[in-house]
Amino acid sequence: MSCARIWTATLLCAWSAAALPAPAYAADLDVQVRGADGAPVRDAVVSVHLAARATPHPHAGGSYVIDQQDIQFHPFVAAVPVGASVTFMNHDPVRHHVYSFSPAKKFELKLASKQQNQSVLFDKPGIVPLGCNIHDRMIAYLDVVDTPWAKTADANGHVVLRDIPAGAITITVWHPYLRAPGNIVSRGAILSEGTAHGEKFAVPMRTPPHDPGTGY
Amino acid sequence: MRLRHLFGFRQLRTRLAVLYAGLFAVGMLCVAGLLYAVVAHNSKAQVTRELVANGTVYDRLWDQQTSQLRAAAGLLARDFGFRAAVATHDRNTIESALSNLRQRMGLSTAFIVDVNGTVTGLADPRETAQASALSTQLDEGVTAGVAPLGGQAHKIVAAPIMAPALTGWVVFATELDQHEMRGLERLSAIPLSAAVYERRANGSWVGADSATEAPDPAVSHFLEANWHQSQPADIDGPNGLSIALAKPLPAVPGAPPAVLLLQYPMRLALSPYRPLEIAIAVIGIFGLGLVVLATWRMARSITLPISLLDAAAGKLADGQVASVPVSSQDELGRLAATFNRMSADIVEREKRITHLAFSDLLTSLPNRANFNQHLDHQLRLVERRGGHVALLCMDLDNFKAINDTLGHPTGDELLRRIASRLGEELGDIFVARLGGDEFVMVKSYSGDTGTIDELARRALAAVEAPIHIGEHALESKASIGVAIAPADGNNQNTLLRSAELALYKAKEAGRGTYRFFEESMNALAQERRALEVDLRQALNNGELDLHYQPLFHLSADRVGGFEALLRWNHPKRGSIPPVEFIPVAEETGLIVQIGAWVIQEACRQAALWPDHIRVAVNVSSIQFQRPGLSHVVLQALQNSGLKPERLEIEITESIFLERSESTLQLLHTLRGLGVRIALDDFGTGYSSLSYLQSFPFDKIKIDRSFVVALRSRPGAAAIVKAIIDLADALGMETTAEGVEEQSQLAILTRQGATSIQGYLFSKPVPAPDATRLLKSKLKLRAA
Numbered sequence: 001m002s003c004a005r006i007w008t009a010t011l012l013c014a015w016s017a018a019a020l021p022a023p024a025y026a027a028d029l030d031v032q033v034r035g036a037d038g039a040p041v042r043d044a045v046v047s048v049h050l051a052a053r054a055t056p057h058p059h060a061g062g063s064y065v066i067d068q069q070d071i072q073f074h075p076f077v078a079a080v081p082v083g084a085s086v087t088f089m090n091h092d093p094v095r096h097h098v099y100s101f102s103p104a105k106k107f108e109l110k111l112a113s114k115q116q117n118q119s120v121l122f123d124k125p126g127i128v129p130l131g132c133n134i135h136d137r138m139i140a141y142l143d144v145v146d147t148p149w150a151k152t153a154d155a156n157g158h159v160v161l162r163d164i165p166a167g168a169i170t171i172t173v174w175h176p177y178l179r180a181p182g183n184i185v186s187r188g189a190i191l192s193e194g195t196a197h198g199e200k201f202a203v204p205m206r207t208p209p210h211d212p213g214t215g216y
Numbered sequence: 217m218r219l220r221h222l223f224g225f226r227q228l229r230t231r232l233a234v235l236y237a238g239l240f241a242v243g244m245l246c247v248a249g250l251l252y253a254v255v256a257h258n259s260k261a262q263v264t265r266e267l268v269a270n271g272t273v274y275d276r277l278w279d280q281q282t283s284q285l286r287a288a289a290g291l292l293a294r295d296f297g298f299r300a301a302v303a304t305h306d307r308n309t310i311e312s313a314l315s316n317l318r319q320r321m322g323l324s325t326a327f328i329v330d331v332n333g334t335v336t337g338l339a340d341p342r343e344t345a346q347a348s349a350l351s352t353q354l355d356e357g358v359t360a361g362v363a364p365l366g367g368q369a370h371k372i373v374a375a376p377i378m379a380p381a382l383t384g385w386v387v388f389a390t391e392l393d394q395h396e397m398r399g400l401e402r403l404s405a406i407p408l409s410a411a412v413y414e415r416r417a418n419g420s421w422v423g424a425d426s427a428t429e430a431p432d433p434a435v436s437h438f439l440e441a442n443w444h445q446s447q448p449a450d451i452d453g454p455n456g457l458s459i460a461l462a463k464p465l466p467a468v469p470g471a472p473p474a475v476l477l478l479q480y481p482m483r484l485a486l487s488p489y490r491p492l493e494i495a496i497a498v499i500g501i502f503g504l505g506l507v508v509l510a511t512w513r514m515a516r517s518i519t520l521p522i523s524l525l526d527a528a529a530g531k532l533a534d535g536q537v538a539s540v541p542v543s544s545q546d547e548l549g550r551l552a553a554t555f556n557r558m559s560a561d562i563v564e565r566e567k568r569i570t571h572l573a574f575s576d577l578l579t580s581l582p583n584r585a586n587f588n589q590h591l592d593h594q595l596r597l598v599e600r601r602g603g604h605v606a607l608l609c610m611d612l613d614n615f616k617a618i619n620d621t622l623g624h625p626t627g628d629e630l631l632r633r634i635a636s637r638l639g640e641e642l643g644d645i646f647v648a649r650l651g652g653d654e655f656v657m658v659k660s661y662s663g664d665t666g667t668i669d670e671l672a673r674r675a676l677a678a679v680e681a682p683i684h685i686g687e688h689a690l691e692s693k694a695s696i697g698v699a700i701a702p703a704d705g706n707n708q709n710t711l712l713r714s715a716e717l718a719l720y721k722a723k724e725a726g727r728g729t730y731r732f733f734e735e736s737m738n739a740l741a742q743e744r745r746a747l748e749v750d751l752r753q754a755l756n757n758g759e760l761d762l763h764y765q766p767l768f769h770l771s772a773d774r775v776g777g778f779e780a781l782l783r784w785n786h787p788k789r790g791s792i793p794p795v796e797f798i799p800v801a802e803e804t805g806l807i808v809q810i811g812a813w814v815i816q817e818a819c820r821q822a823a824l825w826p827d828h829i830r831v832a833v834n835v836s837s838i839q840f841q842r843p844g845l846s847h848v849v850l851q852a853l854q855n856s857g858l859k860p861e862r863l864e865i866e867i868t869e870s871i872f873l874e875r876s877e878s879t880l881q882l883l884h885t886l887r888g889l890g891v892r893i894a895l896d897d898f899g900t901g902y903s904s905l906s907y908l909q910s911f912p913f914d915k916i917k918i919d920r921s922f923v924v925a926l927r928s929r930p931g932a933a934a935i936v937k938a939i940i941d942l943a944d945a946l947g948m949e950t951t952a953e954g955v956e957e958q959s960q961l962a963i964l965t966r967q968g969a970t971s972i973q974g975y976l977f978s979k980p981v982p983a984p985d986a987t988r989l990l991k992s993k994l995k996l997r998a999a
Contacts, residue, residue, distance in 0.1 A: 101303030131380020133296050139380045
C-alpha cells in the first residue's frame with residue numbers, strides 16, 4: 001500500500017511541475033468527495049473545465065508510470081493528460097498481458113517478468129480500463145483528461161486543485177464504482193479571484209467487486 | 217318407538233343372530249378402520265418423506281445445473297477474444313460465439329446484456345425487452361433464478377463480463393419444461409408427478425410451461441396457501457386425495473414467483489395395501505357368515521325348546537291339554553318340567569271346577585246345570601235322529617218328616633245313600649239331583665215305553681229297600697212322574713213341567729208309585745193357573761164367602777159352635793170347592809190375605825151369635841210361617857168384640873213340620889190371648905203323640921176316616937175310644953168329624969166324644985141359615 005502511494009506521488013509531482021507557472025489571477029478549488037453513506041471516496045478523479053472559455057490544453061511532457069507488482073496494478077486510478085506516454089513496469093516474477101479495449105485507447109502489452117520499458121501513448125481523452133489477460137483480478141483505470149486541472153482524491157476523498165482562473169467552471173467527479181451514467185457526476189461553480197473555493201460531493205457508490213488487492 | 221319396531225323380531229333366534237352378527241360386524245369394522253388408519257398414516261408418512269426427499273433432490277439438481285451453467289457462462293465471459301468482441305461491440309463475433317455455445321451446451325437461449333441494458337443474441341423484441349430489464353437485477357448481483365422470457369418461465373444463470381471492468385453479462389436461460397419435470401419424476405422412488413407453476417400478479421396460478429395445464433382449483437388453492445413454505449400437505453382434488461409439496465424456486469427479484477409442485481395421489485400410495493384390504497374384507501365377510509351360521513345354530517338349540525313351550529302355552533291358552541318333552545337338565549329343562557306340572561295342575565283344577573259346577577256336592581250326582589245340559593243335548597239328538605227321551609222326576613214322599621224328626625245329618629245321609637243306590641241299580645242311566653229330595657233320570661230309547669216302566673219300577677224299588685243309618689232303619693217311598701220327549705214336550709222346560717205334573721198325579725194317586733204324563737194333566741195345570749189368576753181377584757170382588765157347619769155339643773145337647781168353611785162363588789164357574797183352590801192359595805201365598813179375611817169375617821159373624829156359640833177357623837201352616845198371625849187374630853177380636861175364648865183356631869199337624877219351636881211359641885202367644893187351639897184331622901199323617909205332650913190343645917178333632925171306619929172296620933171303634941180317652945186324660949175336648957149316620961153317633965156318644973160334626977146334623981150353611989139354625993133350636997134326629 002505504501003508502495004502504491006509512493007508511485008502515485010511520483011506521477012503527480014511530475015505532472016504538476018509541467019503545468020507551472022500559474023497565472024496571478026487564479027483561485028484554488030478544494031473538493032471533498034464522500035459516498036452516500038458519508039464515507040470518503042478515495043481514488044475519485046476530480047477534474048475542472050472552464051465554462052464559457054476554452055480550457056487550456058494540458059502539458060503532457062511528464063513521465064507517467066503504471067507498475068505491476070504483486071499481481072496488481074499501481075495506482076488503481078490515475079489521471080493523465082492527453083498525449084501522455086505511460087510506461088508499464090512489471091516488478092513481478094510472472095508475465096503480464098496488459099490490455100485495454102477502451103475506445104480512448106486500445107492496446108496490448110505482453111510484459112515479460114521484470115520487464116520495465118514498455119510505453120503506451122494516450123492521445124485521446126477518456127477512461128481507459130486496464131486489465132491483465134492472465135490475471136483476472138488485476139484492474140486499474142486511467143482517466144485521460146483534456147484539462148490541466150485534474151487529480152485523484154487521497155485516502156480522505158480530498159482533492160485540492162490550484163491556480164484555476166476565476167469565473168465559471170465545471171467540476172467533474174469520476175470513479176469506476178460511482179453509480180451514474182459514465183460513472184460521472186458533474187457540477188458547475190464560480191471561482192472568485194484569490195480565494196479558495198470549497199465543494200463537497202456526495203456520490204452514490206456501487207459495491208465494488210470483491211478484490212482484496214484494491215482495498216475496497 | 218320406530219327403532220324398537222324395527223328390531224321387534226318375531227323370533228328370538230333372528231334377534232340373537234342379528235345381534236351377534238352386528239357385534240361381529242362392528243368389531244371387524246373397527247379392526248378394518250384401525251388398519252386403514254394405520255396404513256393410511258404410514259403411507260402418508262412414507263409419501264411425505266419421499267416428497268421431501270425429492271424436493272431435496274430437486275434442489276441439488278437445480279444447484280448442480282446452476283453451477284454448470286454458471287461455469288460455462290463464466291468461461292465464456294472470461295475468454296479474451298469474446299471479451300474483446302463485447303468491448304468493441306463486435307456483434308457478429310458475439311452472436312457466433314453465443315450460437316457456438318448454445319450448440320455445445322444444448323441450451324435453448326444464451327445472450328448478452330451490457331451494463332446499459334443493451335441485449336445481444338436475442339431476436340424476439342419481447343424477449344429482448346425482458347432481457348434488458350434483467351440488467352438491473354444482474355447489476356445488483358443476482359446471477360441465477362427464475363424469470364419470464366417470452367411468456368415462459370426460464371431458469372436464468374448469468375456470468376459477468378469483465379473487460380476488465382464490468383461491461384455486461386453472459387446469460388444462459390433454460391426452459392422449465394415438461395421434459396425436465398419428467399426427468400425429475402423418473403429420479404423419484406415413487407411415481408410422483410412434478411410441475412412448475414407461476415403465480416400471476418392477481419394471485420392466480422398458471423403452468424410455467426405452455427405444455428403444463430393450468431392447475432385445477434384445489435391445486436390452485438393449495439399453491440396459494442402453501443407457496444411460501446416447503447411443507448407437505450394434503451390436496452383434496454377431483455382425482456381424490458393427494459399429498460403435495462410446493463417448493464418455491466429462487467426467482468429473479470421482480471419476476472413472478474414460481475414453485476415446483478410435487479404431487480403424489482394417496483390412491484397410488486395405498487394401492488400396495490389393496491390386497492391386504494381385500495383380504496380383510498374377505499375374512500370379515502367369511503367370519504360374518506360363520507358367526508351368523510353359528511349363532512343361528514346355537515340360537516336354534518336354545519330357542520327350539522322355547523318355541524315348543526310357546527306352542528304348548530298357546531295350546532294351553534286355547535284350553536287344550538299340552539305338554540312339552542323334557543330334554544335337558546338345565547333351566548330350559550326345568551322350565552319345561554314346571555310347565556308340564558302347571559299344565560297338569562290346570563287340567564286337574566279345570567276338572568274339579570267342572571265337577572263342582574256340574575255336580576251336586578252332597579251326593580256327587582250331576583246337578584241341575586249338568587242335568588240341563590244333558591237333557592238339552594239328548595233333546596237335540598232326538599230332534600236330529602228321532603227316538604225318545606224319557607224324563608223321570610222322582611220325589612221322596614216322606615223326606616221332610618225324616619229330616620225333621622231325625623235331623624238334617626240323617627236326612628243328608630239318606631239322600632247320599634239313595635243317590636248311590638240309584639247309581640248302582642240303574643247302571644248307566646243319567647241320574648241327577650235337582651235339590652232337596654228331588655231326583656231326575658234321563659233315558660234315551662226307541663221302541664215302546666216298557667223299558668221306562670221297568671226303569672221307574674227299578675228306581676222305586678231302589679228307594680224302598682230299607683236303609684240303615686246309625687240305629688235307624690229307614691223305609692222311604694218315592695213318587696215318580698214320567699214325561700216322554702218329544703210327545704210331552706220338545707224342550708227342557710215343557711218336558712220338566714210335564715214330568716212334574718205327572719209327579720203330582722203320582723203323589724195324588726197315593727204315593728210310592730209312578731205316573732206317565734197325560735195331556736189331561738196339562739189341561740188341569742192350565743186350569744189351576746187360571747184359578748190362581750181369578751183367586752187374586754176373588755177377595756176384592758167379594759166372591760169369597762164363609763159357610764158354617766155346626767158342632768153339636770153332645771152333653772149340652774145343643775149347638776156349641778160353628779166351623780167356618782171358605783166358599784168361592786166364581787162368577788163364571790160357579791161354586792169352586794176348597795180342595796181345588798186352597799192348595800192354589802197356599803202355593804201362591806194368597807192364603808195369608810184370605811186367611812186374615814176369614815178370621816175377621818168369622819169373628820164378626822160369631823159376635824152376632826149368642827155367647828155360648830164358638831166359631832172355629834182353619835189356619836194354614838203357611839199362615840203360621842208368615843209373621844202377623846197373632847196381630848190379625850187380636851185385630852179381629854178387637855174389631856168384632858168377640859170374647860177370645862169363643863174363637864177356636866184349628867191347626868193340623870203339618871204346622872209342626874216346619875219350625876216347630878217358633879210354631880209352639882206362636883201357639884202359646886195365641887193361647888195367651890185367650891184363644892182356643894184345636895188339633896184338626898188327628899190320626900192321619902205322621903200323628904205323633906209327642907205333639908200332644910208338647911202343647912196343651914183345647915180340643916182334638918178325630919179325623920173323619922176313623923168315623924167312617926166305625927161302620928166297617930171292627931178295630932176302628934177301639935182307636936176312636938183310645939183317642940177320646942187320651943184326650944180326656946189330657947183334659948182336652950174331642951170333636952168327631954164326618955158323622956153321617958145314627959150308628960156312628962151312638963158309638964161316639966157312648967164313648968164320650970165332646971161334640972160331633974157332620975151331615976147327620978147339618979152340612980155347612982151360609983151365615984143367615986146358621987143363625988136360623990140356632991133359633992130353631994134343632995135337636996138331633998137321634999135325640
